Structure formats: structure tokens, C-alpha cells
Amino acid sequence: MNSEVLNTLYIQTQGVYLRLEGDTLRIEHEDVTLRNVPLHHLGGLALFGNVLVSPYLLHRCAQDGLEVAWFSESGRFQGRLAGPVAGNVLLRQAQYRALDNPSSSLYLAQRFVEGKLKNARLVLQRAVRERGETEALALALYEHEAALRQLPQARSLDEVRGLEGNAASAYFAAFGDLLLSGEFRFDGRNKRPPRDPVNALLSFVYALLTTQCTAALEGVGLDPQAGFLHALRPGRHALALDLMEEFRAWWADRLTLSLLNRKQLTLEHFETRPGGAVLLNEEGRKVVIVAFQTRRLETVQHPLFKEPVPVGLLPHIQARLLARYLRGDLPQYLPFVGR
Amino acid sequence: MYELDDVFPEIIPAPSLPQEPLPLSALAQYTYCPRRAALILLEGEWEDNEFTLRGTRAHENVDIPQGLLREGVWVERSLPLWSERLGLTGRADVVEFVEGVPYPVEYKVGRRWPRELARKAAEVQLCAQALCLEEMFGQSVMEGALFSKSSQRRRVVQFTPELRATTLATISALRKLLQQEHLPPPAADERCKHCSLLGVCMPEVPQALQAWQARQTS
Numbered sequence: 290m291n292s293e294v295l296n297t298l299y300i301q302t303q304g305v306y307l308r309l310e311g312d313t314l315r316i317e318h319e320d321v322t323l324r325n326v327p328l329h330h331l332g333g334l335a336l337f338g339n340v341l342v343s344p345y346l347l348h349r350c351a352q353d354g355l356e357v358a359w360f361s362e363s364g365r366f367q368g369r370l371a372g373p374v375a376g377n378v379l380l381r382q383a384q385y386r387a388l389d390n391p392s393s394s395l396y397l398a399q400r401f402v403e404g405k406l407k408n409a410r411l412v413l414q415r416a417v418r419e420r421g422e423t424e425a426l427a428l429a430l431y432e433h434e435a436a437l438r439q440l441p442q443a444r445s446l447d448e449v450r451g452l453e454g455n456a457a458s459a460y461f462a463a464f465g466d467l468l469l470s471g472e473f474r475f476d477g478r479n480k481r482p483p484r485d486p487v488n489a490l491l492s493f494v495y496a497l498l499t500t501q502c503t504a505a506l507e508g509v510g511l512d513p514q515a516g517f518l519h520a521l522r523p524g525r526h527a528l529a530l531d532l533m534e535e536f537r538a539w540w541a542d543r544l545t546l547s548l549l550n551r552k553q554l555t556l557e558h559f560e561t562r563p564g565g566a567v568l569l570n571e572e573g574r575k576v577v578i579v580a581f582q583t584r585r586l587e588t589v590q591h592p593l594f595k596e597p598v599p600v601g602l603l604p605h606i607q608a609r610l611l612a613r614y615l616r617g618d619l620p621q622y623l624p625f626v627g628r
Numbered sequence: 629m630y631e632l633d634d635v636f637p638e639i640i641p642a643p644s645l646p647q648e649p650l651p652l653s654a655l656a657q658y659t660y661c662p663r664r665a666a667l668i669l670l671e672g673e674w675e676d677n678e679f680t681l682r683g684t685r686a687h688e689n690v691d692i693p694q695g696l697l698r699e700g701v702w703v704e705r706s707l708p709l710w711s712e713r714l715g716l717t718g719r720a721d722v723v724e725f726v727e728g729v730p731y732p733v734e735y736k737v738g739r740r741w742p743r744e745l746a747r748k749a750a751e752v753q754l755c756a757q758a759l760c761l762e763e764m765f766g767q768s769v770m771e772g773a774l775f776s777k778s779s780q781r782r783r784v785v786q787f788t789p790e791l792r793a794t795t796l797a798t799i800s801a802l803r804k805l806l807q808q809e810h811l812p813p814p815a816a817d818e819r820c821k822h823c824s825l826l827g828v829c830m831p832e833v834p835q836a837l838q839a840w841q842a843r844q845t846s
Contacts, residue, residue: 482708482710482717562704562707563704563723563725563730564709564730564761
């Protein structure tokens with residue numbers, strides 16, 4: 290599956306060969322030409338897994354300042370082509386300036402939280418539609434509405450974090466009501482270590498999603514550690530965690546719920562250690578990874594694009610929109626909101 | 629087809645916001661040298677040397693099989709531990725359950741220098757593990773052991789009121805350290821000789837810089 294998003298060509302088909310043919314990029318697979326793309330249409334290449342690129346195409350990309358980034362098949366960032374024109378310095382400079390500027394930091398934090406709240410609301414609304422309202426669901430929906438109303442008036446990062454925190458605790462208080470299978474219970478979020486199967490699963494899926502968001506930011510040349518909503522700490526991918534807020538409920542939590550409600554995971558996929566720490570076992574991790582990869586390949590409608598885009602590309606799209614906003618090319622950053 | 633290693637990010641020092649749980653291992657680092665703990669937790673530095681690599685190896689081959697070891701003793705390796713009350717998280721190398729009572733055993737390569745301080749660091753870490761176990765199992769844990777890989781010997785550690793007080797004090801000191809922006813000054817003593825972070829710490833530089841400035845102005 291290959292697609293162009295914001296002029297970045299994403300190649301996810303394994304065994305594809307890319308080469309330069311005049312001023313055109315030729316995509317070949319087993320000696321068959323799949324497609325020709327004029328180079329001047331492209332802003333960058335994102336290559337997942339076993340994708341071969343001819344040296345001459347790489348030379349040309351370096352010369353023209355076309356961004357080339359490599360990812361593993363599962364989406365982990367591997368490296369980026371560094372040509373003589375290092376445009377990233379301007380992007381990173383803009384990122385750090387925004388970080389030093391309280392109003393742009395606040396603006397971005399608000400947008401990430403807005404995305405989180407709207408997507409969480411979708412998950413709650415769907416549950417109410419499908420299964421009727423419970424007290425906890427009604428309260429969580431109310432908290433999300435309230436937080437969304439107050440968010441634009443927030444004056445500081447702490448206020449934004451407070452609104453997010455309130456909504457999140459109401460959300461997790463209702464999350465147990467979304468589980469159909471009697472086998473699993475959920476009495477609130479805990480981690481380090483998770484202490485029940487649902488929390489173990491959430492932690493694992495969030496970890497998968499974090500790598501996707503980190504990779505996407507690396508891919509466009511943003512510093513994944515320099516976040517706006519999350520506090521800065523060495524080794525912590527604060528911006529990846531910021532970006533992830535948009536996807537937690539819509540992608541990770543929904544995947545978690547469908548794995549449990551469709552009984553693709555049972556208690557046998559978990560291991561409980563003495564004292565109460567709970568982990569997915571190897572078989573369980575396999576089930577989750579396969580489901581996660583399948584979801585990456587499904588397509589959805591992004592509010593800003595006509596064509597449906599694969600779920601796996603959403604973090605890349607959002608990272609690029611963020612980069613465009615930071616460079617002043619876009620007047621706003623629009624978080625992804627599903628439907 | 630799906631590489632598990634691939635989907636997990638590289639191992640990085642645990643995020644260390646003041647309100648987040650502290651890694652148990654950081655307590656030993658802090659006791660040995662506060663600057664070392666700060667370099668690991670605040671600056672994200674980690675360098676291996678002969679000693680840390682040996683330490684890692686020693687932990688890898690904690691060579692006791694999981695399960696029933698001898699009459700009445702159940703052995704758990706690499707057991708996740710935490711304390712909600714104290715804000716701690718980490719793992720124990722080994723926890724033995726002697727008739728249901730948890731007994732932590734920490735593996736050390738041994739002969740870190742200076743020996744007194746290294747021992748104290750290990751005791752504080754072990755005691756913090758005991759505090760976690762007490763909270764997790766609702767039982768008092770009065771004793772644990774340090775196992776030296778080199779001498780293949782166990783040394784019993786009593787969790788006395790003094791050791792518990794020292795451990796609690798270390799927890800609050802570490803928390804305070806994480807709130808400050810600056811690194812504590814280097815130890816610049818015999819500890820540095822065996823420290824893997826010697827290269828990034830540069831303990832001799834602050835004094836040398838002072839001396840240099842003095843020479844310039846005189």
C-alpha cells in the first residue's frame with residue numbers, strides 16, 4: 290500500500306524497488322513498474338521495512354533536499370537521509386522557539402488536549418449508543434463536555450493539564466462499563482507495574498503507539514523529546530506523548546476494547562506475578578501486535594484530506610501538519626479527530 | 629514476522645518527574661554518589677564499564693530456577709515491586725517466599741570500592757525492596773540478603789529501624805534532587821576510580837578551573 294500524503298510518498302509494500310528515471314521516481318516490484326511519480330511532486334519519502342532505493346535516487350533526493358526517512362516494518366524510526374541542505378535546523382529552531390514562547394506552548398497543548406477530549410468523547414458516545422447509558426458513562430461525557438467548553442479559556446499549561454486530568458479520571462472511571470466480557474474487570478488506571486489484565490494491555494498498546502508517534506516526529510525532523518503539554522525530561526519523548534493524546538482513545542483504547550470484547554484475548558494471555566503485577570505473556574503480545582498492525586493498514590477519512598488514509602499514517606500526517614504549523618506555513622494546528 | 633524487540637523503545641532511565649514513582653535502583657546510586665544519581669536521572673547519562681557490565685551479567689544469570697527450590701521455599705526472579713505510599717517502582721532480582729513470608733535477595737558483583745559505602749548503598753536498595761514487599765503483601769519483612777556473585781556468599785541484612793529511617797531519608801533526598809535543576813558537586817574521591825560515569829562527570833574539572841582562574845588573576 291503506497292500513498293501520497295502532503296507530498297510525502299509512503300512505501301509500505303515489502304520488496305519494492307525505487308529508482309530514478311530521468312526526473313521521475315519509478316516504483317518497481319518484481320520487475321513490474323507499479324507507478325511513476327514526477328520528483329517535483331514530492332516533498333519526501335518514508336520507507337517502511339524492506340524497501341530498496343537506488344543510489345542515484347538517493348543522490349538526487351539529497352541534492353534536491355527531499356526528505357528520506359527509513360522505518361522498520363512495524364514503524365520504528367531507523368534513520369534519515371542527511372543531504373547538504375539541512376532544512377531541519379529551521380524546523381527545530383522554530384520548535385524550540387515555540388517551546389520558549391508561553392502562548393504558542395499553551396496553544397499547542399490546548400490543541401493536543403482538544404484532540405484527546407473529542408476522541409475520548411467519541412468512544413464514550415459510541416458505548417452509550419450501543420449499550421445504553423450508565424451513571425459513570427453519563428458523568429464522563431459530562432466531564433468531557435465541560436472540559437471542552439473550558440479549554441479555550443485556559444490561561445496556563447497547568448490549567449490545561451488540570452482539565453485533561455479531570456476528564457481522564459472520569460473516562461477511566463467509566464472505562465470498565467465498556468467491557469462486555471465478564472472475564473475482565475477494570476477499576477481504574479494503574480501502571481508501573483500494571484496490576485490487572487486490562488491495565489497490562491493498555492500499557493502495552495500505549496507503548497506500541499508511542500513508538501509510532503516518536504517515529505513519525507523523527508521522520509519529519511522534529512525533536513520527539515521537546516514537547517509542549519508534557520514536561521521535559523531526559524529520555525522522555527514528551528512531544529511523542531503530546532501527539533499520542535489524539536490517538537489514545539480513538540486508536541489504542543478502542544483496539545483494547547475490541548480485543549477483549551471479541552474475546553481475542555482471554556485470561557490465559559496474561560501472567561500474574563506474586564504481589565499482583567500483571568503482564569501480557571508472549572502469546573498475548575503476539576495477538577496484540579498482529580491486531581495493531583492490521584489496524585495500521587485500515588483506511589479512515591482525515592478531516593483535511595479527500596482521499597482515505599491508512600491509520601498507520603495518521604501520526605505521520607499529524608507530525609507533518611505540526612511541522613508546517615511551527616514553520617509558519619499553516620496558521621493553525623488541527624488535531625486528528627475520528628468519527 | 630513481528631520483531632518484538634522492534635516495537636519496544638530502547639531502555640532509557642525511568643522518567644523522573646517529582647510525582648512519578650522513583651526507580652528502586654536509583655536509591656543505591658544516590659547513596660553511593662548523589663551526582664551519579666543526578667547524571668543518570670537528570671541528564672540521561674549512562675556509560676557502561678567493566679563493573680557495570682559485570683553487574684548486568686550477574687543479574688542476567690541469577691542462576692536459581694524459578695519455583696520450588698527446597699522444602700517450603702518458593703523463588704520468584706525479577707519480580708515487579710512497587711509502593712504506592714512511598715512512590716517507588718522497580719524489580720527484585722530474587723524474592724524467596726519462606727512459608728509465605730517474602731525475603732528479598734539482591735545480587736551484586738561485589739567488591740565495589742570503597743566497600744563501606746557500596747555496602748550501605750546495597751542495603752538501602754534492599755530495604756526499599758522490603759518496604760515495597762510489606763505494602764504489597766501486607767506482612768512485615770524483617771530480613772533479606774545480599775548475594776555476592778564473586779564470593780558466592782550471602783550476607784543477611786536486618787531491616788532495623790535505623791536502616792528503615794536511612795532508606796526513607798534517601799527517598800526524600802532523591803525526590804528533592806530531582807526537583808532541582810543543577811547537578812550536585814562531584815565527589816572527587818576514591819569513589820570516582822571505579823565509577824563508569826567518570827568520563828561525563830569530570831570530577832577534577834571544577835577545582836582545576838578555579839585553580840586556573842586564580843593563576844590568571846594573580
